[in-house]
Amino acid sequence: MAEDKKSPLPKRSEDFSAWYNEIVSRAELAEHSPVRGCMVIRPNGYGIWELMQQALDRMFKETGHQNAYFPLFIPLSFIAKEAKHVEGFAPELAIVTKGGGKDLEEPLVVRPTSETIIYSMYAKWVQSYRDLPILMNQWANVVRWEMRTRLFLRTMEFLWQEGHTAHETEQEAEEETLRMLGVYRTFMEQYLAMPVLTGLKTESERFAGALRTYSAEALMQDNKALQNGTSHNLGQNFAKVFGLQFQGRSGELEYAWNTSWGVSTRMVGGLIMTHSDDDGLVTPPRVAPLELVIVPIFKSDAEQRTVMEAAEAVFRELKAAGVRVKLDDRDSLSPGAKFFDWETKGVPLRMELGPKDVQNNSVVIVPRISLDSEEPAKPGRKQKLFIARAELAGRVRSLLEQLQTQLFENAMARREANSYRGVTDYGEMKTLVDRDAGFVYAGWCGSAECEATVKEETKATIRVIPFPEFQSATRPSHCIVCGTSSKHEVVWAKAY
Amino acid sequence: MAEDKKSPLPKRSEDFSAWYNEIVSRAELAEHSPVRGCMVIRPNGYGIWELMQQALDRMFKETGHQNAYFPLFIPLSFIAKEAKHVEGFAPELAIVTKGGGKDLEEPLVVRPTSETIIYSMYAKWVQSYRDLPILMNQWANVVRWEMRTRLFLRTMEFLWQEGHTAHETEQEAEEETLRMLGVYRTFMEQYLAMPVLTGLKTESERFAGALRTYSAEALMQDNKALQNGTSHNLGQNFAKVFGLQFQGRSGELEYAWNTSWGVSTRMVGGLIMTHSDDDGLVTPPRVAPLELVIVPIFKSDAEQRTVMEAAEAVFRELKAAGVRVKLDDRDSLSPGAKFFDWETKGVPLRMELGPKDVQNNSVVIVPRISLDSEEPAKPGRKQKLFIARAELAGRVRSLLEQLQTQLFENAMARREANSYRGVTDYGEMKTLVDRDAGFVYAGWCGSAECEATVKEETKATIRVIPFPEFQSATRPSHCIVCGTSSKHEVVWAKAY
Numbered sequence: 001m002a003e004d005k006k007s008p009l010p011k012r013s014e015d016f017s018a019w020y021n022e023i024v025s026r027a028e029l030a031e032h033s034p035v036r037g038c039m040v041i042r043p044n045g046y047g048i049w050e051l052m053q054q055a056l057d058r059m060f061k062e063t064g065h066q067n068a069y070f071p072l073f074i075p076l077s078f079i080a081k082e083a084k085h086v087e088g089f090a091p092e093l094a095i096v097t098k099g100g101g102k103d104l105e106e107p108l109v110v111r112p113t114s115e116t117i118i119y120s121m122y123a124k125w126v127q128s129y130r131d132l133p134i135l136m137n138q139w140a141n142v143v144r145w146e147m148r149t150r151l152f153l154r155t156m157e158f159l160w161q162e163g164h165t166a167h168e169t170e171q172e173a174e175e176e177t178l179r180m181l182g183v184y185r186t187f188m189e190q191y192l193a194m195p196v197l198t199g200l201k202t203e204s205e206r207f208a209g210a211l212r213t214y215s216a217e218a219l220m221q222d223n224k225a226l227q228n229g230t231s232h233n234l235g236q237n238f239a240k241v242f243g244l245q246f247q248g249r250s251g252e253l254e255y256a257w258n259t260s261w262g263v264s265t266r267m268v269g270g271l272i273m274t275h276s277d278d279d280g281l282v283t284p285p286r287v288a289p290l291e292l293v294i295v296p297i298f299k300s301d302a303e304q305r306t307v308m309e310a311a312e313a314v315f316r317e318l319k320a321a322g323v324r325v326k327l328d329d330r331d332s333l334s335p336g337a338k339f340f341d342w343e344t345k346g347v348p349l350r351m352e353l354g355p356k357d358v359q360n361n362s363v364v365i366v367p368r369i370s371l372d373s374e375e376p377a378k379p380g381r382k383q384k385l386f387i388a389r390a391e392l393a394g395r396v397r398s399l400l401e402q403l404q405t406q407l408f409e410n411a412m413a414r415r416e417a418n419s420y421r422g423v424t425d426y427g428e429m430k431t432l433v434d435r436d437a438g439f440v441y442a443g444w445c446g447s448a449e450c451e452a453t454v455k456e457e458t459k460a461t462i463r464v465i466p467f468p469e470f471q472s473a474t475r476p477s478h479c480i481v482c483g484t485s486s487k488h489e490v491v492w493a494k495a496y
Numbered sequence: 497m498a499e500d501k502k503s504p505l506p507k508r509s510e511d512f513s514a515w516y517n518e519i520v521s522r523a524e525l526a527e528h529s530p531v532r533g534c535m536v537i538r539p540n541g542y543g544i545w546e547l548m549q550q551a552l553d554r555m556f557k558e559t560g561h562q563n564a565y566f567p568l569f570i571p572l573s574f575i576a577k578e579a580k581h582v583e584g585f586a587p588e589l590a591i592v593t594k595g596g597g598k599d600l601e602e603p604l605v606v607r608p609t610s611e612t613i614i615y616s617m618y619a620k621w622v623q624s625y626r627d628l629p630i631l632m633n634q635w636a637n638v639v640r641w642e643m644r645t646r647l648f649l650r651t652m653e654f655l656w657q658e659g660h661t662a663h664e665t666e667q668e669a670e671e672e673t674l675r676m677l678g679v680y681r682t683f684m685e686q687y688l689a690m691p692v693l694t695g696l697k698t699e700s701e702r703f704a705g706a707l708r709t710y711s712a713e714a715l716m717q718d719n720k721a722l723q724n725g726t727s728h729n730l731g732q733n734f735a736k737v738f739g740l741q742f743q744g745r746s747g748e749l750e751y752a753w754n755t756s757w758g759v760s761t762r763m764v765g766g767l768i769m770t771h772s773d774d775d776g777l778v779t780p781p782r783v784a785p786l787e788l789v790i791v792p793i794f795k796s797d798a799e800q801r802t803v804m805e806a807a808e809a810v811f812r813e814l815k816a817a818g819v820r821v822k823l824d825d826r827d828s829l830s831p832g833a834k835f836f837d838w839e840t841k842g843v844p845l846r847m848e849l850g851p852k853d854v855q856n857n858s859v860v861i862v863p864r865i866s867l868d869s870e871e872p873a874k875p876g877r878k879q880k881l882f883i884a885r886a887e888l889a890g891r892v893r894s895l896l897e898q899l900q901t902q903l904f905e906n907a908m909a910r911r912e913a914n915s916y917r918g919v920t921d922y923g924e925m926k927t928l929v930d931r932d933a934g935f936v937y938a939g940w941c942g943s944a945e946c947e948a949t950v951k952e953e954t955k956a957t958i959r960v961i962p963f964p965e966f967q968s969a970t971r972p973s974h975c976i977v978c979g980t981s982s983k984h985e986v987v988w989a990k991a992y
Contacts (some may be wrong), residue, residue, distance in 0.1 A: 031620075033613065034574070035604060038567035040617055043632065046564050068542050071534035072568075072606075072637055072653050073590075078530070091597055094569075096606065098591040100641030108531060110568075110592065110606070117529065121536055124527075130828065136539065141568055141637065145596030157568050332626065 009344075011278050016222040021151070023272055027281040027345045030151045030268075037149045037156030041265065044345060045152075047289030048268055049159065053139065055191050055286070056161065056263070059183050065135045065163060070117050072141075073108040078116040081241040085115065088208020092144040094156075110143040115209065115238050115260055118164045123244040126166060126256060132246060133176070134166040152269030153226075153496055160264035166244060166256040173233050173257035174212075180261040181214045181231040188228060192267065193284040193407035194218045194274050195415050196228060197439070197491060199464030204448055207260075211235030217463040217491070219415045220273040223438040225463045225493040228270050231261035269496075274411050281346030282368055284407050285400040291324040292365075292396060293347045297335045297354035310358045314351070314392065321393040323400075343368065348403050349396065361389045369410070371402050415439070421472045426480050429492065433458040439493050441466075443476030443486030450481035460492045505840075507774050512718040517647070519768055523777040523841045526647045526764075533645040533652030537761065540841060541648075543785030544764055545655065549635065551687050551782070552657065552759070555679050561631045561659060566613050568637075569604040574612040577737040581611065584704020588640040590652075606639040611705065611734050611756055614660045619740040622662065622752060628742060629672070630662040648765030649722075649992055656760035662740060662752040669729050669753035670708075676757040677710045677727040684724060688763065689780040689903035690714045690770050691911050692724060693935070693987060695960030700944055703756075707731030713959045713987070715911045716769040719934040721959045721989040724766050727757035765992075770907050777842030778864055780903050781896040787820040788861075788892060789843045793831045793850035806854045810847070810888065817889035819896075839864065844899050845892065857885045865906070867898050911935070917968045922976050925988065929954040935989050937962075939972030939982030946977035956988045 009026070010018040024030055029045030032038075041049065057067070073096065080086045094110040097103060111117065122134055143157050163180060167173040181198055188194045196216040206213045210232040218228050238244065239255040248254040275282040285291050296311040298304040311327055318325040328338050335352070342350055352364040365385045370377060377383040387395050418438025423429050432440050444450060444462065455461050465488045476486045505522070506514040520526055525541030528534075537545065553563070569592065576582045590606040593599060607613070618630055639653050659676060663669040677694055684690045692712040702709040706728040714724050734740065735751040744750040771778040781787050792807040794800040807823055814821040824834050831848070838846055848860040861881045866873060873879040883891050914934025919925050928936050940946060940958065951957050961984045972982045 031617070033567045034571060034616060035567050035569045035613075038569055040567065041565040043562035043564050047562070049565075050563060066539035066543070067546060068539050069537040069545075069655065071529045071531050071536065072639065073531045073534055075530060093595070093597075094592050094604075095594040096590050097593045098603075099589070100643065101587055101589075107594075108590075117531075120530060121527070143568065147596065159565065 009278055009280060012221055019278070020269075020273060023276055023281050023344075024151045029272075029281070032151070035156075037146055039149075039151050039155045039157070041159075044289065045268060048271065048283065048287050049265055051287040051289065052191065052267060053161075056183075056187055057139075059187060060137050060161075060163065063135075063179060063183060065137045065165075067138060068136045069138050069140070070114050070121065072111055074111050074114070074117045076107045076109050078120065079109055081116065082209045082237055084237075085209035089113070089144075092146070094143045094145055111140070112142055112144045113260075113262075114138070114140070114142075114162055115164065115234070115258075116242070119166075119238040119242040119244050119258060122164075122166050122256070123242050126244060126246045128247045129168050129249055132166055132168045132256065133172065135163075135176075136165065137161055137163040150269070152265055152272070154266075158264045158266065160262050162260060162262045165259045166239070167259070168246070168248070168254075168256070170235070170257050173235075173259050177212070177214060177231045177233040177259045177261070180259070181216060181229075184216050184229040184231065184261070184263060188216060188218070188267075189408065191284065191286045192271055192274070193404055193411060194228065194270060195408065195412045197464055197466055197470050199466035199470065199491070201230075201464060202448075202451060202462050202490075204451060205461065207232045209234060209237050211237065215464055217495075218270055218274060219418060219438055219493070220270070220496070221414070222273070223418050223436040223493070225439070225495040226266075226270045226273065227463070227495065228267055229261070229263040232259060234258040234260060275407050276346065277369070280344035282407070283346040283348060285348045285404050288346070288348050289324060290326050290345075290347045291400055292318060292326075292349040292351060293338075293342045294325065294327045294351045294353060295335050295338045295342070296327070296329065297352060303355045306355055306358050307353060311353050314353065314363065314389075317393060318396060321397070323393070323396055339366075349399060363387050363389065363392065365396070365399065367399060367403055369403065369406060371399070371406055373402050373406070374399075422474065422476070424476065424478065424480060429480055430458055433460045433492065433494065436494065439463070439491050441472055441476075441489055441491055442480040443478050444488050444490045445479035445482055445484045446487035447479075447482070450479055453481055454492065458494075460494050462490045463493050463495060465490050505774055505776060508717060515774070516765075516769060519772055519777050519840075520647045525768075525777070528647070531652075533642050535645075535647050535651045535653075537655075540785065541764060544767065544779065544783050545761055547783040547785065548687065548763060549657075552679075552683055553635075555683060556633050556657075556659065559631075559675060559679060561633045561661075563634060564632045565634055565636070566610050566617065568607055570607050570610070570613045572603045572605050574616065575605055577612065578705045578733055580733075581705035585609070585640075588642070590639045590641055607636070608638055608640045609756075609758075610634070610636070610638075610658055611660065611730070611754075612738070615662075615734040615738040615740050615754060618660075618662050618752070619738050622740060622742045624743045625664050625745055628662055628664045628752065629668065631659075631672075632661065633657055633659040646765070648761055648768070650762075654760045654762065656758050658756060658758045661755045662735070663755070664742070664744070664750075664752070666731070666753050669731075669755050673708070673710060673727045673729040673755045673757070676755070677712060677725075680712050680725040680727065680757070680759060684712060684714070684763075685904065687780065687782045688767055688770070689782075689900055689907060690724065690766060691904065691908045693960055693962055693966050695962035695966065695987070697726075697960060698944075698947060698958050698986075700947060701957065703728045705730060705733050707733065711960055713991075714766055714770060715914060715934055715989070716766070716992070717910070718769070719914050719932040719989070721935070721991040722762075722766045722769065723959070723991065724763055725757070725759040728755060730754040730756060771903050772842065773865070776840035778903070779842040779844060781844045781900050784842070784844050785820060786822050786843045787896055788814060788822075788845040788847060789834075789838045790821065790823045790847045790849060791831050791834045791838070792823070792825065793848060799851045802851055802854050803849060807849050810849065810859065810885075813889060814892060817893065819889070819892055835862075845895060859883050859885065859888065861892070861895065863895060863899055865899065865902060867895070867902055869898050869902070870895075918970065918972070920972065920974065920976060925976055926954055929956040929988065929990065932990065935959070935987050937968055937972075937985055937987055938976040939974050940984050940986040941975035941978055941980045942983035943975075943978070946975055949977055950988065954990075956990050958986045959989050959991060961986050
């Protein structure tokens with residue numbers, strides 16, 4: 001087991017999919033379970049998810065939301081109430097038919113999403129406009145029957161949060177929908193170091209039961225898009241079938257306006273495919289369970305005493321400074337093997353500490369990726385930073401921030417290099433999609449037919465109708481497919 | 497709806513069960529869902545659970561545990577592998593038989609607990625004694641089919657944590673089992689302000705598949721016991737059926753020793769039944785989502801401006817000091833109605849702030865329960881504390897601590913007043929149990945027959961064989977049932 005971990009990873013450029021699977025496995029992030037399609041999230045992977053949760057949870061609370069918890073089981077009849085909803089989810093349901101040794105009178109669905117059960121409860125809690133808005137979120141597991149699963153990216157059971165809100169007016173619901181998409185974008189940029197395109201989904205890509213779906217889309221290193229989070233304006237669709245009514249300001253009974261929004265453990269997969277390299281996982285410091293690992297280096301017993309004493313002092317100092325730090329004191333591995341191990345596992349900073357460093361009152365830090373802001377590495381070597389002990393805590397904090405920023409800039413530069421604007425020729429677009437070139441911006445007449453044609457002929461889909469800040473300076477005039485007048489500039493790509 | 501909330505609660509002394517249900521409902525902690533037996537945990541209840549989670553999670557990590565996540569679904573054949581385990585859980589299983597529109601070849605159990613799936617994974621991860629111990633925990637939902645449910649106390653789905661560890665030796669496993677029971681006791685005493693008796697469960701009360709089960713038992717205000725958390729030494733039972741083996745120090749293959757331990761949302765029910773009173777919920781500050789609420793009092797517009805300005809300044813000051821504080825600025829309710837509302841909802845401290853207080857540079861604080869350490873209340877009135885603005889943040893922090901301590905002391909005094917030691921006559925014990933007197937300490941010969949006789953005749957069960965620190969100074973010499981020599985002093989009570 002130790003041996004095969006030392007063979008090189010498959011290269012991204014040669015087999016992206018094998019590379020991804022190996023990183024998930026070697027960094028001990030997750031594993032398939034005995035139940036087909038369900039994954040086991042191991043501590044290294046769960047630690048990333050916990051840091052994501054903490055940041056998002058704080059952001060949700062700052063925007064006025066409270067957490068609650070709704071049941072895992074939903075009566076089958078509830079799912080069936082909203083016509084589009086059941087059409088979308090029926091093929092993916094896991095159904096409990098037996099409980100306590102008996103056949104159930106009404107089968108129970110294991111929640112694939114919780115709109116139906118949640119709005120049926122809101123209907124009991126809301127009487128008047130004074131009871132609105134309701135702003136709730138739940139952290140939960142959901143199940144969608146999937147046959148072709150990939151760890152984190154597409155699994156039968158996954159962990160997520162689902163926000164569910166109820167509002168007095170359509171405008172408030174729309175504002176909430178956009179506010180939460182904005183929270184997602186901020187989180188993805190600032191914590192995951194992932195640039196995302198935000199915008200509106202077309203009707204064919206809409207959430208089952210929504211009026212409008214907005215999405216945050218990221219570009220992976222294989223130039224496929226990943227839908228990283230969605231926010232839905234549900235209109236009054238669910239309010240009408242679950243009787244979510246309130247006495248309005250005029251005294252009349254009105255239906256509430258709902259929104260829902262969610263992100264999931266899929267983001268861990270997106271994180272891997274955005275930042276990692278042929279040496280293994282790369283984790284942005286803000287979601288790295290370990291930010292720095294100390295590797296002591298010594299030969300003699302005397303050296304060991306000196307080095308370990310210094311290593312422990314450094315460990316305590318950094319821990320006190322709030323750094324997530326580990327001292328790797330395993331005696332079964334050489335320093336080189338430890339370097340390899342922590343590189344594979346994506347720890348942002350590695351500290352090497354030997355007898356000379358102790359003597360010089362300094363340490364060596366090797367960042368997981370090269371930092372443009374620091375002295376460049378010697379050709380063919382890794383960047384090594386020599387840091388005086390007196391400046392340690394401050395420099396580590398600053399290096400972590402630089403690394404966070406650098407990852408975002410690298411990802412942004414890559415996305416921009418793989419974005420094609422002003423494409424007007426369908427043949428050119430086909431070629432671009434065919435060679436997995438990235439995001440293709442082009443005009444679209446707005447018809448489902450043209451959208452379907454492209455999907456059928458190229459496998460690319462419209463990822464979003466981008467928000468104004470992402471639109472090209474010159475808006476396309478014609479639909480790239482049919483050549484009629486363009487209604488929207490849209491972004492095409494193949495997607496996970 | 498507003499109206500019926502103002503009627504008095506049922507009294508504990510008259511109908512404890514109705515009192516409990518009304519508190520859960522009026523404090524908006526939880527509610528029944530459309531799925532029989534499944535509850536909706538509303539934000540006020542979930543907020544308590546979140547604070548419990550945060551404290552426990554920190555304690556688990558401080559004792560070396562990492563979080564992970566294992567699948568919701570378990571193959572039915574896994575549950576069946578450990579004979580006692582399946583015997584215990586078979587009647588309570590919810591079973592998925594359909595997925596993705598098809599009948600499943602092997603039905604999937606919705607996890608009632610995760611020993612089987614987790615140890616089957618550990619078996620893949622452990623090769624040598626160097627891979628041990630494994631110290632993991634998961635926060636998850638579990639399902640046990642229940643027909644007679646009570647919100648928080650007994651529900652079909654509940655939220656919990658389950659720790660699962662694997663060790664090289666029996667002794668290490670036993671130490672872990674006791675360490676985590678100790679963590680639970682510390683948590684329950686320091687955060688929930690609940691005194692608990694800890695000790696060993698008898699064989700008949702053991703977890704299905706365990707070698708030994710230890711428990712933390714609390715006494716509710718109706719003098720029934722609540723099992724508030726358990727820790728199990730599983731021996732090698734699961735290791736043997738799932739092939740969890742490792743190469744030991746001698747080079748031989750050995751089976752690992754496992755432990756598991758869990759606490760759940762049931763603790764929220766225990767919290768209610770320990771501290772609350774006929775005015776509503778009482779929450780220990782350390783797990784109170786809101787620690788202090790500010791109720792501004794004014795008549796004229798001029799007064800309103802003065803008071804609201806001061807109230808907002810106080811709010812900001814306390815928030816900056818880390819107090820979980822809310823300013824109740826609802827204009828639809830009178831101050832009296834707000835007092836009633838927050839009392840029902842169990843907020844530890846209420847601040848009343850009127851024009852005179854602003855003038856005097858002081859505030860009035862009314863603690864949810866009387867504090868022995870402060871000036872007593874006037875007869876028939878609530879305790880009112882006058883606090884200078886300059887001392888506010890420090891005094892609030894100190895009052896919260898006093899309230900936390902006072903709740904623990906009150907609960908401890910109540911438990912001790914309702915504990916009966918040195919009971920040697922079975923008739924006396926029957927009388928005590930019959931009038932719900934509390935914990936009865938008595939001798940037991942160790943036979944399952946005597947235990948069963950008492951259960952049948954009185955409905956009392958042996959809650960624990962208490963640890964030495966809880967044992968009576970004089971140990972009983974004879975079994976209270978059969979009169980033969982006593983093997984253990986045990987604690988009897990009726991239980992939830």
